[in-house]
Amino acid sequence: xxxxxxxxxxxxxxxxxxxxxxxxxxxxxxxxxxxxxxxxxxxxxxxxxxxxxxxxxxxxxxxxxxxxxxxxxxxxxxxxxxxxxxxxxxxxxxxxxxxxxxxxxxxxxxxxxxxxxxxxxxxxxxxxxxxxxxxxxxxxxxxxxxxxxxxxxxxxxxxxxxxxxxxxxxxxxxxxxxxxxxxxxxxxxxxxxxxxxxxxxxxxxxxxxxxxxxxxxxxxxxxxxxxxxxxxxxxxxxxxxxxxxxxxxxxxxxxxxxxxxxxxxxxxxxxxxxxxxxxxxxxxxxxxxxxxxxxxxxxxxxxxxxxxxxxxxxxxxxxxxxxxxxxxxxxxxxxxxxxxxxxxxxxxxxxxxxxxxxxxxxxxxxxxxxxxxxxxxxxxxxxxxxxxxxxxxxxxxxxxxxxxxxxxxxxxxxxxxxxxxxxxxxxxxxxxxxxxxxxx
Amino acid sequence: xxxxxxxxxxxxxxxxxxxxxxxxxxxxxxxxxxxxxxxxxxxxxxxxxxxxxxxxxxxxxxxxxxxxxxxxxxxxxxxxxxxxxxxxxxxxxxxxxxxxxxxxxxxxxxxxxxxxxxxxxxxxxxxxxxxxxxxxxxxxxxxxxxxxxxxxxxxxxxxxxxxxxxxxxxxxxxxxxxxxxxxxxxxxxxxxxxxxxxxxxxxxxxxxxxxxxxxxxxxxxxxxxxxxxxxxxxxxxxxxxxxxxxxxxxxxxxxxxxxxxxxxxxxxxxxxxxxxxxxxxxxxxxxxxxxxxxxxxxxxxxxxxxxxxxxxxxxxxxxxxxxxxxxxxxxxxxxxxxxxxxxxxxxxxxxxxxxxxxxxxxxxxxxxxxxxxxxxxxxxxxxxxxxxxxxxxxxxxxxxxxxxxxxxxxxxxxxxxxxxxxxxxxxxxxxxxxxxxxxxxxxxxxxxxxxxxxxxxxxxxxxxxxxxxxx
Numbered sequence: 001x002x003x004x005x006x007x008x009x010x011x012x013x014x015x016x017x018x019x020x021x022x023x024x025x026x027x028x029x030x031x032x033x034x035x036x037x038x039x040x041x042x043x044x045x046x047x048x049x050x051x052x053x054x055x056x057x058x059x060x061x062x063x064x065x066x067x068x069x070x071x072x073x074x075x076x077x078x079x080x081x082x083x084x085x086x087x088x089x090x091x092x093x094x095x096x097x098x099x100x101x102x103x104x105x106x107x108x109x110x111x112x113x114x115x116x117x118x119x120x121x122x123x124x125x126x127x128x129x130x131x132x133x134x135x136x137x138x139x140x141x142x143x144x145x146x147x148x149x150x151x152x153x154x155x156x157x158x159x160x161x162x163x164x165x166x167x168x169x170x171x172x173x174x175x176x177x178x179x180x181x182x183x184x185x186x187x188x189x190x191x192x193x194x195x196x197x198x199x200x201x202x203x204x205x206x207x208x209x210x211x212x213x214x215x216x217x218x219x220x221x222x223x224x225x226x227x228x229x230x231x232x233x234x235x236x237x238x239x240x241x242x243x244x245x246x247x248x249x250x251x252x253x254x255x256x257x258x259x260x261x262x263x264x265x266x267x268x269x270x271x272x273x274x275x276x277x278x279x280x281x282x283x284x285x286x287x288x289x290x291x292x293x294x295x296x297x298x299x300x301x302x303x304x305x306x307x308x309x310x311x312x313x314x315x316x317x318x319x320x321x322x323x324x325x326x327x328x329x330x331x332x333x334x335x336x337x338x339x340x341x342x343x344x345x346x347x348x349x350x351x352x353x354x355x356x357x358x359x360x361x362x363x364x365x366x367x368x369x370x371x372x373x374x375x376x377x378x379x380x381x382x383x384x385x386x387x388x389x390x391x392x393x394x395x396x397x398x399x400x401x402x403x404x405x406x407x408x409x410x411x412x413x414x415x416x417x418x419x420x421x422x423x424x425x426x427x428x429x430x431x432x433x434x435x436x437x438x439x440x
Numbered sequence: 441x442x443x444x445x446x447x448x449x450x451x452x453x454x455x456x457x458x459x460x461x462x463x464x465x466x467x468x469x470x471x472x473x474x475x476x477x478x479x480x481x482x483x484x485x486x487x488x489x490x491x492x493x494x495x496x497x498x499x500x501x502x503x504x505x506x507x508x509x510x511x512x513x514x515x516x517x518x519x520x521x522x523x524x525x526x527x528x529x530x531x532x533x534x535x536x537x538x539x540x541x542x543x544x545x546x547x548x549x550x551x552x553x554x555x556x557x558x559x560x561x562x563x564x565x566x567x568x569x570x571x572x573x574x575x576x577x578x579x580x581x582x583x584x585x586x587x588x589x590x591x592x593x594x595x596x597x598x599x600x601x602x603x604x605x606x607x608x609x610x611x612x613x614x615x616x617x618x619x620x621x622x623x624x625x626x627x628x629x630x631x632x633x634x635x636x637x638x639x640x641x642x643x644x645x646x647x648x649x650x651x652x653x654x655x656x657x658x659x660x661x662x663x664x665x666x667x668x669x670x671x672x673x674x675x676x677x678x679x680x681x682x683x684x685x686x687x688x689x690x691x692x693x694x695x696x697x698x699x700x701x702x703x704x705x706x707x708x709x710x711x712x713x714x715x716x717x718x719x720x721x722x723x724x725x726x727x728x729x730x731x732x733x734x735x736x737x738x739x740x741x742x743x744x745x746x747x748x749x750x751x752x753x754x755x756x757x758x759x760x761x762x763x764x765x766x767x768x769x770x771x772x773x774x775x776x777x778x779x780x781x782x783x784x785x786x787x788x789x790x791x792x793x794x795x796x797x798x799x800x801x802x803x804x805x806x807x808x809x810x811x812x813x814x815x816x817x818x819x820x821x822x823x824x825x826x827x828x829x830x831x832x833x834x835x836x837x838x839x840x841x842x843x844x845x846x847x848x849x850x851x852x853x854x855x856x857x858x859x860x861x862x863x864x865x866x867x868x869x870x871x872x873x874x875x876x877x878x879x880x881x882x883x884x885x886x887x888x889x890x891x892x893x894x895x896x897x898x899x900x901x902x903x904x905x906x907x908x909x910x911x
Contacts, residue, residue, distance in 0.1 A: 002536045002537070002538040002541075003536065004509075004533055004534060004535045004536050004549060004552065004553035004556075005514065005517075005533065005534055005536050006531060006532070006533045006557075007520075007521070007524065007531070007532065007533075008514055008517055008521070008534055008536075009521060010514070011514065011515050011517075011518040011521075012513060012514045012515025012516075012518070013515075014515055015515055015518060031488060033572075034491055034572050034603040034604045035486070035488055035489045035490070035491045035603070035604075035609075036488070036489075036490060036491030036492075036493050036494050036603050036609075037488065037515065038487070038488025038489075039488050039489060039490050039491070039494055039519070039818070039840070040494065040515055040516065040518040040519050041515075041518060042488070042840055043494070043518065043519040043522040043523075043840075044517075044518025044519045044520070044521045044522050045518060047522055048521065048522060048525065053843060055892060056820070056841060056843040056844035056846075056847060056892060057818075057820065057839070057840045057841030057842065057843055057844055058487075058488050058489070058818065058840050058841065059487040059488070059818065059819075059820040059821070059841045059844060059892075060487060060488050061485070061486075061487060062486060062487055062488040062489075063486065064483075064486045064488070064489070065604060066604050066605075066607060067602075067604055067605050069604075070576060070604055080484050080485075081484075081485060081486070084484055084485035084905060085485065087894060087896065087897060088485055088821055088893060088894055088897040089821075089892060089893060089894065090890070090891065090892060090893060090894050099515075099572075100512075100513050100515075100542070100572055100573045101572040101573070101576060101603070101604065104542055104573065104576050104577075105576070129513065129539075130512075130513035130514050130515035130516065131513040131514075131537050131538050131539050131541070131542050131573065132538075132539060134514060363531075364531070364560065382525050383521075383524075383525070386529060401521055401525060403525050403526070
């Protein structure tokens with residue numbers, strides 16, 4: 001039985017669905033629920049991700065059902081809404097997503113979708129009531145709907161000659177850096193001769209999604225990418241490569257090696273690329289060294305965020321930057337089978353040091369853990385700012401939700417992301433120790 | 441019957457004949473309200489908008505020493521995250537109902553959440569906020585309230601919002617205010633003694649606006665009891681002994697003003713929102729009149745006017761065609777302000793409108809009978825359609841969809857999170873207006889982004905999807 005939560009940052013399945021659809025060019029969500037569901041998403045997620053407002057506000061097509069639809073059913077209202085959405089909103093693909101109320105009433109969404117398709121509307125559906133889970137379930141449910149229902153729309157993807165790799169596991173907006181992160185992973189895959197299928201972001205529309213079955217590999221960068229990869233393996237026999245964490249810094253080199261090995265690519269080419277990238281990173285590290293020593297970068301840090309972020313960032317901060325991971329909190333409720341792997345991964349960075357790892361999305365519990373952690377630096381979401389202030393330690397917003405940062409295409413993965421992290425973490429440390437402007 | 445005896449407040453459509461779907465001219469809207477009960481309309485296409493749950497959460501976010509327990513599935517707490525990070529860092533909890541709970545009910549879960557919240561935070565107040573799921577299931581919140589109130593010795597206040605029973609999100613403010621007064625207002629004391637205190641009614645206002653209103657009222661030398669923004673349980677308990685209530689925004693706080701009057705005999709001063717010199721003067725004068733301190737109000741107003749005029753210099757909106765998209769109380773005052781500054785209002789979107797504005801509509805109809813009017817809460821597909829035709833020089837609005845207006849290449853000033861009240865608010869707003877008109881490069885830059893809407897829609901009449909409601 002699901003437990004109550006204080007200050008949740010994982011919203012609900014419907015919101016996860018909206019995030020997926022909003023990140024696909026030409027995809028239009030059609031919410032079948034009460035009026036406030038779309039607005040909850042706008043306030044609680046989009047506004048806490050400055051620079052992520054695809055639709056220009058909360059103006060998502062929504063059936064806004066009222067009392068009479070609760071009593072008599074909302075099917076006819078959805079029929080009307082869908083027909084008019086196609087006429088009003090530009091799009092290549094319309095996705096009906098449901099909220100709690102219409103699921104409880106029992107409206108027949110598949111039948112409505114079928115009716116729409118019979119009128120040649122390019123429409124699919126996903127049942128995404130909030131009582132079925134959080135934003136990560138919404139991500140998985142919607143991707144499943146896309147994979148299973150897109151072939152029914154009858155359009156055939158253009159044949160491809162490149163070796164396509166789909167990237168799974170980055171939840172748009174829930175990872176505030178999703179846009180830049182996908183582009184950086186894509187850039188790295190291109191360096192070894194692959195064609196990345198980012199699926200979300202700039203230029204990523206229906207055509208990209210229709211190419212999904214053509215891929216030679218599914219690259220999984222968080223536990224949330226496992227379900228889509230499994231589904232594709234069952235349906236199309238595409239193999240998957242599962243990473244331990246978001247690849248940050250040298251882990252990106254290991255990712256390229258693994259991909260190269262798995263797909264029997266040119267090893268020498270990969271090694272050359274890795275060498276170039278590592279040199280660049282090393283030069284930056286060396287150039288930072290004076291500031292690093294002077295400002296005492298080797299702090300014991302606490303890090304709060306999604307499992308793949310926490311694992312990836314802390315691997316870089318501990319494994320390359322020499323910082324000490326005191327307390328790690330993963331907020332995305334990874335499934336039980338993944339927890340042990342994550343635990344042994346993140347406790348391996350600094351041998352003999354007892355890094356603590358907790359899984360929690362409860363703001364009260366997270367705050368208590370941080371307060372008693374004696375960490376010297378807090379990296380987390382805007383929710384952790386208050387306790388960091390109380391602890392009197394430097395703080396950096398690095399996971400969802402964000403309040404004081406605008407993120408557009410900044411990334412936190414790959415080699416470029418490692419350098420960005422250096423800049424951001426370093427700036428947070430300097431800002432906290434820098435000279436104070438004398439008060440008049 | 442006493443209003444507060446009821447379990448919850450009436451919806452706005454029942455109480456005030458509120459409309460949120462209409463398009464026409466000022467005189468057609470005036471006729472709608474003057475001759476008969478206005479005809480309710482619905483849309484055959486709609487976009488998401490606020491609901492009563494969201495407004496209730498926004499209001500509660502600013503109540504001190506309180507814990508909010510949202511009884512529903514997890515997404516209903518998403519906005520709580522936003523309010524927690526931008527309004528006040530209170531504590532909010534969601535009972536996180538899963539599929540089984542939606543079938544079996546979840547009283548136990550609610551009990552547990554409330555009890556644990558109490559033990560951990562020892563708040564003065566615990567709010568239980570209903571959601572669509574529990575409203576559909578008809579979960580018995582009241583028995584949990586009664587039982588735990590006894591057991592825990594804390595005020596537990598239920599808010600019966602539904603997300604679907606009213607078409608007007610603003611009903612959520614009424615539901616919250618009803619609950620707060622019902623549980624905290626206390627019995628009307630027999631020897632009704634007025635203390636030297638004014639109830640300043642401010643709902644979901646900007647901090648700077650609240651400070652400005654307090655500065656204005658300080659001219660009367662009375663203590664202020666500001667509620668519900670920043671209020672504690674005590675603020676509500678002592679509200680009944682105030683000399684009068686005056687509101688900063690009659691749209692959002694009219695219900696509490698009426699309840700305080702009907703239930704406890706506190707006079708409610710109805711005055712336009714103090715936006716712009718004229719309306720601010722009238723607002724202050726209305727309070728002064730009720731208190732017998734007209735002269736103090738007048739003197740202060742004159743002093744401040746001088747300062748404002750000096751600060752505005754030669755700023756003018758002369759020759760500027762302005763479109764307004766605001767809630768009615770704000771809109772009428774901003775309309776006066778634009779005209780004060782020499783500008784011309786060429787079109788209006790009211791978020792909603794009701795029979796309280798009959799008189800203002802009548803006045804407006806005498807001046808500008810053919811002024812285009814649109815009534816919609818968060819339906820930018822219609823607004824974009826209208827505005828594209830009218831092509832105003834400046835858009836002033838408070839909705840969350842302003843970027844869609846901006847994408848038409850039109851300069852936009854948001855009044856959503858920006859101070860505007862009183863003399864200082866005017867100075868601040870005028871600078872924003874001036875900047876928006878002086879440099880339009882951002883609007884031109886985003887105007888290149890592709891339209892969300894089909895061209896066929898933009899050529900259609902904007903009221904195409906507004907239909908008479910079938911009963």
